[in-house]
Amino acid sequence: MCEQGLEMASILPALRELESASPEDYNTVVQKPRQILCQFVDKMLTDVDVVALELLKKTDSQPTCVMLLDFIQHIMKSFPLMFVSAPQKPTKEIQRLSSDDECSCIDFSNWIITRLLRIAAAPNCQTLHNCIAKIIISLLWLFKNKNPFIFGVQTKEMLGLFQDLTCLSEKSVMMHQSSLWPFTIDRFIVAVREHPGYLTPAPLQLNSLLQVELLEIILLRILSSILSNVFCRRQRLTLWEISCSLLEHGSPKIRSSVIALSAKLIKLGGPPPEELSNMFFTSFVDLLLLFKEADRAELELYEEPFSELVKALFPVNTEHLASLHVIEPFYLNMFMDKLSIFIGDGLLKHIDSDKLRSALCHIFQHFLMFTPPGVVCATPIQKHRIHLICGAVTEMIGTQAKQEVIFKP
Numbered sequence: 001m002c003e004q005g006l007e008m009a010s011i012l013p014a015l016r017e018l019e020s021a022s023p024e025d026y027n028t029v030v031q032k033p034r035q036i037l038c039q040f041v042d043k044m045l046t047d048v049d050v051v052a053l054e055l056l057k058k059t060d061s062q063p064t065c066v067m068l069l070d071f072i073q074h075i076m077k078s079f080p081l082m083f084v085s086a087p088q089k090p091t092k093e094i095q096r097l098s099s100d101d102e103c104s105c106i107d108f109s110n111w112i113i114t115r116l117l118r119i120a121a122a123p124n125c126q127t128l129h130n131c132i133a134k135i136i137i138s139l140l141w142l143f144k145n146k147n148p149f150i151f152g153v154q155t156k157e158m159l160g161l162f163q164d165l166t167c168l169s170e171k172s173v174m175m176h177q178s179s180l181w182p183f184t185i186d187r188f189i190v191a192v193r194e195h196p197g198y199l200t201p202a203p204l205q206l207n208s209l210l211q212v213e214l215l216e217i218i219l220l221r222i223l224s225s226i227l228s229n230v231f232c233r234r235q236r237l238t239l240w241e242i243s244c245s246l247l248e249h250g251s252p253k254i255r256s257s258v259i260a261l262s263a264k265l266i267k268l269g270g271p272p273p274e275e276l277s278n279m280f281f282t283s284f285v286d287l288l289l290l291f292k293e294a295d296r297a298e299l300e301l302y303e304e305p306f307s308e309l310v311k312a313l314f315p316v317n318t319e320h321l322a323s324l325h326v327i328e329p330f331y332l333n334m335f336m337d338k339l340s341i342f343i344g345d346g347l348l349k350h351i352d353s354d355k356l357r358s359a360l361c362h363i364f365q366h367f368l369m370f371t372p373p374g375v376v377c378a379t380p381i382q383k384h385r386i387h388l389i390c391g392a393v394t395e396m397i398g399t400q401a402k403q404e405v406i407f408k409p
Contacts, residue, residue: 008071011036015079026085027101033082034108035198037075044068045115046202052124069131072112076138083109083139084146103191105150109139110188111199113154117188118204120218121211129214133221140226154188155230159238161187162219165212166245172209173249181207213251220246220257224264231268239265240272240280247283252298255287260305266312271327281331285338288360292342292350303355310359314366336367344388364389 014033021029044064045051054063075082085101113136119125120132140158143151164185172180185204206212223230223239231239243265246258262280265272272280287306291299313327339360348357368386 008040008068011040011075015075015082018079018081023086026081027104030082030085030104031196033079035196037072037082038111038198038200040068040071041112041115042200045119048118048122048125051119051128052122055125055127065128066131069128069135073131073135073138076135076142080142080146083142084150086146102147102150105147106153107190107199109143109150109154110157110190113139113188114204115202117185117215117218118202121204121206121215123210123214126214129218133218136218136222137225140222144226144229151229155226157187158219158222159230159235159242161185162216162223162242163238165216165219166242166249168206168212169209169216169249170245172212183207213254216246216250216254217257220254220261224257224261227261227264228268231265233269236265236269237273237276240276244272244276244279244283248279248286252294252301256301256305259287259302259309263305263308263312266309271313274328277328277331281335285335288338288342288347291353291356292347296352299351299353299356303353307355307359307362310362314363316362316366316369332367335363339363340384340386340388 011033014036018026018029018033045068051065054065057063084105116132116136119128140151140154143154164187168180168183183206185206187204190199190201206215227239243258243262246254247262250258271277287302291302294302343360343364348360351357351360
């Protein structure tokens with residue numbers, strides 16, 4: 001392993017030379033350290049089966065794949081020019097050079113990201129997934145700080161990949177799964193035009209829904225980390241399409257992450273747009289039924305994110321009152337109807353989670369305090385709903401060893 005470390009250190013002279021290069025020479029000088037790094041990546045990370053076998057070996061030393069991933073993170077921090085050129089004053093010549101530099105940086109980062117995503121999609125490499133996510137997040141933040149244009153290109157590509165994966169998941173529900181695989185992802189592609197020969201091809205190919213899910217989990221983590229910087233009116237619909245699809249079709253682990261992401265989306269721009277409201281609130285209602293059947297381990301996945309989502313969507317603070325009118329009255333009324341029926345049928349008793357029970361009562365408190373005009377249905381129906389919920393809450397009194405007031409009427 002010491003030999004591998006010394007081999008990686010051979011890139012340092014080339015990186016130091018890059019630091020002293022002029023803007024005009026950047027795209028020429030940067031090729032040498034990039035070529036060296038790509039050779040390491042090809043050797044240690046491209047063959048996913050070899051990476052998985054190395055992770056299985058019991059040894060006191062660090063696996064070479066882990067060493068290389070740590071080294072890539074170090075290069076991004078200490079030698080950012082390896083990944084993105086420094087901005088220059090806008091003359092015509094500099095603009096031409098900058099365009100070439102940006103294309104070169106995009107190709108190189110696409111190559112690196114594809115190699116990382118190949119590992120992220122490998123079930124036998126899950127011990128590396130945390131490191132993979134950190135590297136991609138760091139790379140995107142580097143672009144955000146040094147070159148917003150490249151940041152925009154790469155985040156758009158990431159959202160496109162997310163959409164591809166959600167469509168693939170939806171297709172798997174409707175079609176016989178064997179007809180879908182293998183599926184090749186056409187994202188983060190190195191441009192067809194002339195590119196350095198060291199950017200050797202290695203397609204991102206998926207062979208099962210499990211691999212799709214592993215990618216979705218990492219992409220959710222990445223997206224959550226940069227959400228405030230990619231959220232805008234133009235991307236709002238795309239972000240909610242991804243969230244609603246995953247909320248409907250995702251596994252418990254996926255749903256948990258999506259619920260947390262939805263809470264952030266609501267804080268940034270309010271509830272989902274009208275064209276996705278039905279899908280979102282239908283999935284929200286389905287969550288209540290899911291809680292009733294889920295075991296304790298699964299409920300723990302939902303506790304914190306669902307509580308945050310409820311606080312964002314159904315606030316009980318008067319300063320948030322103005323934002324409530326963006327939820328369509330139809331969906332507010334539908335949700336109150338379902339909530340009263342489910343709680344009246346004993347939902348609070350069947351959910352083995354104090355935090356989730358508290359969240360449901362929080363929703364009821366919101367409706368009692370802030371239901372806007374036009375949402376309140378016929379008075380007898382409204383009274384019946386309140387009676388059902390109050391009766392169910394009253395029945396819970398004294399049934400637990402430790403209790404406290406979770407809402408005030």
